[in-house]
Amino acid sequence: MEPIIKIKEVTFKYNPEDKPALDKVSLDIMPGEFVAILGHNGSGKSTLAKLINSLLLPTEGQIWVKGMNTQDDDKLWDIRQSAGMVFQNPDNQLVATIVEEDVAFGPENQGVEPLEIRKRVDDALKVVDMYEFRRRPPHLLSGGQKQRIAIAGVLALNSDCIILDEPTAMLDPSGRKEVIETITKLNQDEGKTVILITHFMDEAVKAKRVVVMDDGKIHLQGTPKEVFSNVQRIKSFGLDVPQVTEVAHNLIEQGIPLSKDIISIEELVEALCQ
Amino acid sequence: MLKNLTIGQHYPVDSVIHDLDPRVKIMITMFYIVSLFLINQFLAYILVVAFLGLIIGLSKVPIKMVIRGIRPILVIIAITFFINLLMTPGEIIYELGPFNITREGIRQAGFMAIRLVLLIIGTSMLTLTTSPILLTDGIESLLNPFKKIGLPAHELAMMMTIALRFIPTLMEETEKIMKAQKARGADFESGNLIRRAKSLVPLLVPLFVSAFRRADELAMAMEARCYRGGDHRTRMRALRIIKIDYMAMMIASIYFATVIASRVYF
Numbered sequence: 001m002e003p004i005i006k007i008k009e010v011t012f013k014y015n016p017e018d019k020p021a022l023d024k025v026s027l028d029i030m031p032g033e034f035v036a037i038l039g040h041n042g043s044g045k046s047t048l049a050k051l052i053n054s055l056l057l058p059t060e061g062q063i064w065v066k067g068m069n070t071q072d073d074d075k076l077w078d079i080r081q082s083a084g085m086v087f088q089n090p091d092n093q094l095v096a097t098i099v100e101e102d103v104a105f106g107p108e109n110q111g112v113e114p115l116e117i118r119k120r121v122d123d124a125l126k127v128v129d130m131y132e133f134r135r136r137p138p139h140l141l142s143g144g145q146k147q148r149i150a151i152a153g154v155l156a157l158n159s160d161c162i163i164l165d166e167p168t169a170m171l172d173p174s175g176r177k178e179v180i181e182t183i184t185k186l187n188q189d190e191g192k193t194v195i196l197i198t199h200f201m202d203e204a205v206k207a208k209r210v211v212v213m214d215d216g217k218i219h220l221q222g223t224p225k226e227v228f229s230n231v232q233r234i235k236s237f238g239l240d241v242p243q244v245t246e247v248a249h250n251l252i253e254q255g256i257p258l259s260k261d262i263i264s265i266e267e268l269v270e271a272l273c274q
Numbered sequence: 275m276l277k278n279l280t281i282g283q284h285y286p287v288d289s290v291i292h293d294l295d296p297r298v299k300i301m302i303t304m305f306y307i308v309s310l311f312l313i314n315q316f317l318a319y320i321l322v323v324a325f326l327g328l329i330i331g332l333s334k335v336p337i338k339m340v341i342r343g344i345r346p347i348l349v350i351i352a353i354t355f356f357i358n359l360l361m362t363p364g365e366i367i368y369e370l371g372p373f374n375i376t377r378e379g380i381r382q383a384g385f386m387a388i389r390l391v392l393l394i395i396g397t398s399m400l401t402l403t404t405s406p407i408l409l410t411d412g413i414e415s416l417l418n419p420f421k422k423i424g425l426p427a428h429e430l431a432m433m434m435t436i437a438l439r440f441i442p443t444l445m446e447e448t449e450k451i452m453k454a455q456k457a458r459g460a461d462f463e464s465g466n467l468i469r470r471a472k473s474l475v476p477l478l479v480p481l482f483v484s485a486f487r488r489a490d491e492l493a494m495a496m497e498a499r500c501y502r503g504g505d506h507r508t509r510m511r512a513l514r515i516i517k518i519d520y521m522a523m524m525i526a527s528i529y530f531a532t533v534i535a536s537r538v539y540f
Contacts, residue, residue: 053498055494077500080497084499087495089488091443093495095439096435097405097438098284101407101511105499105501107510108507108510109500111507114508114510117510121510136286139442
């Protein structure tokens, strides 16, 4: 299978004299995959997201989205349609004053027929479970609801791949749960490729693959179990492992024989009860 | 305090007025404004109030909500009232220091105050019953013929939509910053006008900085959603003039004709 997103040796500098925000990064993402990109502030993870969406262009190297090079001006709108993006601040990405009109913004820009837009908007709102809020003004919704509207906006574009740039960073715990459940549903039920940029470990655990970035480079990648079993290394990047893994790690250090790749509470309970 | 600003606030219920084509509503509002300034006798304002009452009644917008829209501009109305009262030359009724109150002044001041109140209520009915997107759609569609002479109709409409979208957000933010500054001992309420104006500086600076940051992020989000100006853009809701719109136009024409008649014949 061809990767849906192919990043090859990409370097990016905001200013020519600066040190690169991304340094020779290569990454392939397969269709239908759920990838979490982890890293603390300034690790280059948001830059990577903007490069995929062609909002920024690589200083060196190439990126292909569904076989289209992001530097190809003719393909710009196809790329942005294929790889939809959700940003961190829910207030600063909603354009319209009514929920359904905001979701319609994307397809309207693409010049889709009115009836088809209506259908896409209704479908998208149902998927994120916000259909009954379709006539509300967004500023009266909670953060989690606003983020789900933003996700619906991307769904209405018919994107195959959804890039979420720290979508839960400004939300309260219940909003975070709503958004993560929606994202998981998109990946499992709708078959969307999901790239989730985050610094919450318990969110990254939900992904099929975790990529850890630091200082513009990819340092670790693999399944959540593989990645989080390297407790010391993860900590050296200024990141935390999920709380359960931390507990398990401490128990192992105290001499209790446990497996190193525990990432969920159920697993720990089961391991301890044996 | 800041939440009272009704202009630009949509009140979403289902009503005949809400369902009217925005272009029709905009045109009626324009004729309504003209009519306010055509009227030259107090009695004719009864007609205006009746017309407005009909619209408010049909729109199902609570009257409280409509009245609230006047509150922020009460000061402006008061200033206009007194300037007109004191500055209009004519038959002197009462002398007040260096100013004279004249018969014409009272008349003029009364007219201006009534006009302003009716103007605000009328225009806020337009925004209360029309979602801002439909409103800008309407304006865009009405301005479209002027595109040929270089008028950026779509861009103007987009700017308005975004401005309207961010009014409540920026209001909330202003209040938040105000509270934050107050918690640190800032004083917005006491002192003379100059002192109070000065105390607004620490409020406006963070507000502007944040507005620019928001603008930057919004622009990026719009680009990410394939926004590329008005060309090739379609709309989910195509504007269509239907029976009810013709009826509204008829009622408005009758109203306007009566206003003109009142000026000509009485």
